[in-house]
Amino acid sequence: MLPIEQRLETECRTQALAKSPELGILRLLKNALQQAQITARGTGKELTEADGMQVLRKEYKKRIEAAEMYEKAGRPELAIKEKAEAEIVLRYLPPAPNEEQVLIKAKELALSLNLSGQSSIGKLTKALIEDFGSGLDGQMASRVAKQVLGV
16 A cells, blocks of 8 residues: 555544544545556566555646636635645645756756757656656646747
8 A cells, every 4th residue: 555545544544533534535546546556467467666656646636627617617615625735735846846846957958958848848747757756747848838938
């Protein structure tokens, strides 16, 4: 069992005893991790902590996107609910690096890997994500890569 899974299990028990409304989202997160483990075992792999964080990041992103859709559709009460759930998911994710840290590392990687031009955006983005691990959002990595490469 992954440490994040153990933490979610403990939190689920606590919230169940307190009859908290957070219990639903915690169960969804736990279920998403279990589903990812089942999928990983089907391919002969074990789920790593980084994979678990990626699952949680995907759940966070789903909540943020849903909140935006609800706001566009004129349903602010549902958008508020989704944002509250996203904040709960965020508690279980490691803090993301700020853009300045990513920019500095991107410049270093671009120089060390001798990358330049539009054709190198994907390589630099991939290198940034590998370097920062699951804590870096792919959109930020791509945006910084484009900025550093002057595209």
